[in-house]
Amino acid sequence: MGRLALFIVFFAGISCAIFITFVSRFVGYSESVWKTKLKQKAFAAVPDDDQIRVSEDIHLEVALRTASDVNVADTARNSAAETEAEGSLHAALDMKKQGKVDKALKLFEHAYMLAPLHPDVLNHYGEFLEDTQKNVIMADQLYFQALTYSPGNSRALVNRQRTAHVVERLDHAMLQRIDQKRDAVSAIPDAAPGLRRAKKEAYFLHIHHTVGIEGNTMTLSQTRSILETRMAVGGKSVVEHNEILGLDAAMKYINSTLINRLGMITIKDILEIHRRVLGYVDPIEVWLNSEQSARMHPVRYAALAHYKLVAIHPFSDGNGRTSRLLMNAILMQAGYPPVIILKKHRSHYYKHLEMANKGDVRPFVRFIAECTERTLDYFLLATTEFPALDTNGDSSRTIFVHESDAQIHNSEGKTLDPDDMEASSCINNSYCDDFDGA
Numbered sequence: 001m002g003r004l005a006l007f008i009v010f011f012a013g014i015s016c017a018i019f020i021t022f023v024s025r026f027v028g029y030s031e032s033v034w035k036t037k038l039k040q041k042a043f044a045a046v047p048d049d050d051q052i053r054v055s056e057d058i059h060l061e062v063a064l065r066t067a068s069d070v071n072v073a074d075t076a077r078n079s080a081a082e083t084e085a086e087g088s089l090h091a092a093l094d095m096k097k098q099g100k101v102d103k104a105l106k107l108f109e110h111a112y113m114l115a116p117l118h119p120d121v122l123n124h125y126g127e128f129l130e131d132t133q134k135n136v137i138m139a140d141q142l143y144f145q146a147l148t149y150s151p152g153n154s155r156a157l158v159n160r161q162r163t164a165h166v167v168e169r170l171d172h173a174m175l176q177r178i179d180q181k182r183d184a185v186s187a188i189p190d191a192a193p194g195l196r197r198a199k200k201e202a203y204f205l206h207i208h209h210t211v212g213i214e215g216n217t218m219t220l221s222q223t224r225s226i227l228e229t230r231m232a233v234g235g236k237s238v239v240e241h242n243e244i245l246g247l248d249a250a251m252k253y254i255n256s257t258l259i260n261r262l263g264m265i266t267i268k269d270i271l272e273i274h275r276r277v278l279g280y281v282d283p284i285e286v287w288l289n290s291e292q293s294a295r296m297h298p299v300r301y302a303a304l305a306h307y308k309l310v311a312i313h314p315f316s317d318g319n320g321r322t323s324r325l326l327m328n329a330i331l332m333q334a335g336y337p338p339v340i341i342l343k344k345h346r347s348h349y350y351k352h353l354e355m356a357n358k359g360d361v362r363p364f365v366r367f368i369a370e371c372t373e374r375t376l377d378y379f380l381l382a383t384t385e386f387p388a389l390d391t392n393g394d395s396s397r398t399i400f401v402h403e404s405d406a407q408i409h410n411s412e413g414k415t416l417d418p419d420d421m422e423a424s425s426c427i428n429n430s431y432c433d434d435f436d437g438a
Contacts, residue, residue: 085115089124101132119153122146126159137366140167144360171362174369175297181376186335188383198382202375203227205340207251210324211243212343218244243321250276250325251338259332264289270309273325277318298334302327303368307356331372337379339371 092107108125115121126142129135140163146156188195208223218226218240222233226244233241250273258269265288287293287308293301306327313319328338341349352364 081114082118085111085118085121088114089118089121092128093124096128096132104128104132117145117149119146119150119156122149123153123155123159130159130163136163136166137170139163141355141360141363145358148359167362171366171369174366174373175299178299178369178373178376181373181380182334182336185337185376185379185383188379192383194383195379198379199337201382202337202340202378203251206328206338207244207247209340209343210247210321211240213324213341213346213349214243214320216240216243246277246318247321247325250274250322251328254325254329254332258329265326265330269329270322270326273329274315274318274322277321277325278315298331298336299369299372300365302330302334302339303365304361305330306368307353307361307364310353311357327368336372337375339368339375340378341368341371345371 088107088111092104092111095101095104095107105128108121108128111118111121112125122142122145126139126146129142130139140160143156143160143163146153147160150156185195190196204220204224204227207227208218208220211218211223218233218236222236223244225231226233226241227248230245253272253276257272258265288305293304296304306323309323309326310319315322324339324341332338348367352367355361356364
């Protein structure tokens with residue numbers, strides 16, 4: 001009896017051990033399979049960001065406008081204009097089917113001008129640009145607008161899902177290209193004659209165009225004269241003189257303090273910038289120094305800081321100049337030269353700011369990125385165009401090249417139209433008409 005009981009206990013122990021081992025392995029395997037499946041595809045009650053995201057809310061906290069919060073004035077469309085727009089839209093679609101692309105483009109543009117908030121116009125116009133012009137970026141902006149004014153528009157949502165990742169890749173590639181040019185400029189020795197000359201000319205250009213965007217009527221040569229001689233220009237107001245001198249003081253403050261200092265930008269820094277322009281402010285320090293902002297690409301961070309300060313509009317005057325200086329302070333900290341926004345691009349500048357106000361900040365960021373790249377091209381060209389010049393007397397030397405003789409090339413070696421590369425062509429002629437009279 002004792003042996004039988006011992007045998008039963010022994011057998012039960014072995015059985016329990018086998019059972020426990022099997023169960024533990026099964027549970028471990030099930031957990032592994034569950035984790036693998038979870039990684040592959042999980043059921044989400046909320047759609048992914050790319051399915052519902054219509055604005056870069058990661059970078060700019062602008063809520064999607066719905067029918068309830070769109071301004072009444074925005075939705076009060078003229079019925080006659082809308083009817084005409086729909087007629088132009090149908091005609092454009094017919095022209096597109098017949099392969100008459102040029103006529104279709106004009107009709108789409110006409111419909112868009114008549115009814116810029118009409119979802120069908122925005123959708124079909126975007127599809128046309130995407131299919132025939134291969135302009136995915138503009139098409140994506142139109143789909144974004146369609147969703148802004150009609151969030152439930154399924155066609156716009158499908159279109160936006162298709163283009164969002166493509167546009168994101170294009171924007172990322174542009175920023176990478178800009179970084180490569182930034183590194184190329186950074187590799188140029190500080191004592192290089194071309195770089196010294198380019199910095200000086202770019203400084204005058206930056207101040208001239210920054211105050212010019214605000215309506216200052218000084219020419220480039222007059223701006224340069226004021227900065228070099230500190231003497232007044234006849235026929236110009238004291239206010240215009242002070243705008244130039246104030247911007248000069250603010251730039252020198254940035255150059256001597258912020259760009260070489262480790263650490264975050266504070267309220268005091270922006271106040272010091274604006275005090276040299278004019279006024280007083282209590283800006284968005286929390287956003288400027290957030291972890292979210294620190295993870296952004298410097299060009300995007302600078303552009304958004306620029307926009308946010310303009311959007312707050314904290315001063316009675318000097319908001320735009322202070323915002324552009326803040327932007328350039330951030331860029332200069334990251335190794336970029338101060339960006340020049342040309343006077344002739346003033347309408348584009350304000351147009352992109354307006355688009356940002358409506359919820360899509362990406363066109364403004366893209367515009368600033370293009371200006372950054374153009375400024376980097378200016379420096380790269382300046383340091384290769386006249387490398388043999390010595391540094392003696394360089395501070396007062398001006399180089400004149402006839403516009404027809406100036407050939408400008410991009411990074412791929414393609415010859416560019418000087419009118420499209422003002423900042424680059426101006427290094428060949430410091431007083432070229434495009435910059436002086438733009």
